[in-house]
Amino acid sequence: MTPMEKLNIARQLSKLGVDVIEAGFPAATSSEAEAVKLIAQEVGNATNDDGHVPVICVLARCTEKDIETSWNAVKYAKYPRLGMFLPTSELHMKHKVNMSKPQVLEKAKKMVTYAKSLGCNDIAFGAEDASRSEREFLYEYLGEVIKAGATTLCIPDTVGYNLPHEYGQLIADIKANTPGIEKAIISAHCHNDLGLATANSLQGVYSGARQVEVTINGIGERAGNASLEEVVMAINVKGGSLDGLYTRINTRHIMLTSKMVEEYTGMKVQPHKAIVGANAFSHQSGIHQDGMLKNKSTYEIMTPEDIGLHRSNEYGLILGKLSGRHALKVKLYELGYDIDGNDLNDLFWRFKSMAENKKVFTDDDLIDLMSTRVATTYA
Template identity: 50%
Template sequence: MTPVSTAASERDRVIIFDTTMRDGEQSPGASMSLEEKLELAKILEDMRVDVIEAGFPIASNGDFEAVRQISEIVTESVVCGLARAGVQDIERCAEAIRKAKRGRIHTFLSTSPSHRDHILRASQDDILEMITGSVTHARNLCGDVEWSAQDATRTEQDFLRRCVEAAIRAGATTINIPDTVGYTYPSEYAEVFRDLIENVPGADTVIFSTHCHNDLGLAVANSLSGVQAGARQVECAINGIGERAGNAALEEIVMALKVRGDRLPYHTGIETQHITRASRYVSAITGFPVQFNKAIVGKNAFAHESGIHQDGMLKDRGTYEIMQPEDVGQGASNLVMGKHAGRAGFREKLKELGYELGQNALNEAFQRFKDLADKKKHVFDDDIVALVDDALASQADKIQVKHLRVIAGTEGPQEAFLTVTIEGAEKSANATGDGPVDAVFNAIHEVYPHAATLRLFQVHAVTEGTDAQAQVSVRLEEDGRIATGQAADTDTLTASAKAYVNALNNLVARKEKTAPARMVSGF
């Protein structure tokens, strides 16, 4: 077998650019706190993501601080900030990434007729002048500059060539061709890249990148077509989150390249066993559940219920699985643990599920597991994930639920009796409501008055059966700030109370630490 040369290997390497914290956070309600972004940055670096787009520094003081602090803690990945074509945007971005070991300014400008006429009100010559000026200014402040043509796939191809040439001449090192509105289809998108790479002077000196939205469900297919046509960077997000229908899903891009190397002879540096951990963390902090049948990371992605499928799996896993669940950190199977399981076995199970807990956190999680095992006949992997995430989320909470009793039934009004601790001091209240959940939330408002509005209340069962844990997501909004909380418990009302209180804690923390965000358009 002839070894592949280092040069050829590098030509076939695809850079993974994660935009979960920037484009992903632009999903309505997906706002993340500074602490959550710092933890996510560590997870992405553990996964060996090449470029982490940490935020939009000009958008708010909170976004600036997130990019700045991530720049200080990340040592291997490139830390990138987004900037519009204006001087203030670019300089604010440069300041945010100033301490990064490897920093990048990502600046963009609309190029399509629709955006030129209705948003920028600028001519083609105006656009070319702005590209040259913005990229030149960014390059004077940072050696690594990416330029994006917003709405590139609806831009006249001859004008797009001129825009890309201007960006390259001004010093851009990466050229991104976004399908901003999810409009293109694979063969069409591939042809755009082939044309630019073949016909634009200097195209061989830069890296071309894809950035595909999923409005027609084609984001992953389009991204892979771009790679086949010469792009060597893919911009994507964990769980595919992003504006409108979302972005190309990182986990799907990476595993498609890994599994289908026969037709896609390219590779990434991603350590795929961290994928499920990242997916679950993003789901937890945004409150966006992962659909059960989601490719790669969905609860049912490696589940087999059909008797024919189960028979095939018992004979050879390859009959119905094209990849191993262990490859993406899903665990070999959904193993059951009971109340007789020991601490050592529980610790190993946590490692298998992607958790490394300190001794105190392990002790608390193990006790919660034992309590759950006393209530449930079988404790599944998903149960353990839910209880550990719940424990980690509530550790630093200022307000904690201590006791809850609810009177419900056909004869109203429903009533909730609640006791919480607020910074260690107990406070109790009882309240009625239009249903037991409403009564619980009214009681929380009694013990901790606030002006937040409930924007989301969502319940789903972690596992099957009448003894399944309920996982509740709550989203609150106050003065433009949005915070999400989650909790799990075999008692749905207890989980609801804890989730609401968790969201309230996150909202309080956000009010104390961040300034109100300004709405800024992205692509």
């Protein structure tokens, strides 16, 4: 994305109520650094509708040059944060960075200390591939970065390897065994390689994480990251089952934010994507349509208005070969036709015959069907 596109999205994320906006990776390119600085200066100093100013976070590799570049871009925000990480699994330490456990520990402490020396007092430090790391080393590593000054601990399921109960246990174990854990926030960071990123994030929250790292529409490396809209709406709907947890998110901005990210990135949302997909609040089966017409809560656990979506028709009905008489009658009434009894029965069977050859029966198709009926009646 261009710097201006990133700035526009950051503005929208602030309206959405996001607590921490990860604005980018300033050491990557000069335009990325420019985008981060713009976001830090404007969005990082602007109060949103509920009086909140978001934290602006930037990513840096564990080198002094990266950290300095990142800090120089983000320091203009009212609440700047630096995010760093090192691998903690045997696989990553050996084959990715060629470092021993003592070397990783020393590097982590040194980088946190250096970030603090620049004036940064809000430091997120991650344990890459935490879900495949040896537990005792992980506790030691996290304890050392807390001691050095880290305030947020990122616990990534980097390759989406965990099942929900496994990731939940990982978070619970970290909370129970990490020295100084009371001085830091545990952050869940889940990837979607097995389609479990949302479930794992929720289990992490239930087990003690108090920050969740998510993306709009679930975009991200490989199969993506945990989806903001899924995690947020799950907490909204099921918060009572999650010890009353809640988020600051203004859910009525979800749909607009989703569309903006889709447009700017060119990454299309699947029609059946939960919450923001085109079919998420649409009903085509006759059984479902009949239930919706009687009581919307029969087939909707949230309303489209909750996420800022306004349907073209009140019940989200899509006519097709599986639709029933009740849905057809309601759609016709919306178009200005009030028919019932034998007239509706006759029209319904003609509609079914035509719908066999069409994926979706549009309003224009219905109008044509009614026109044919009128012509036949008066012929």
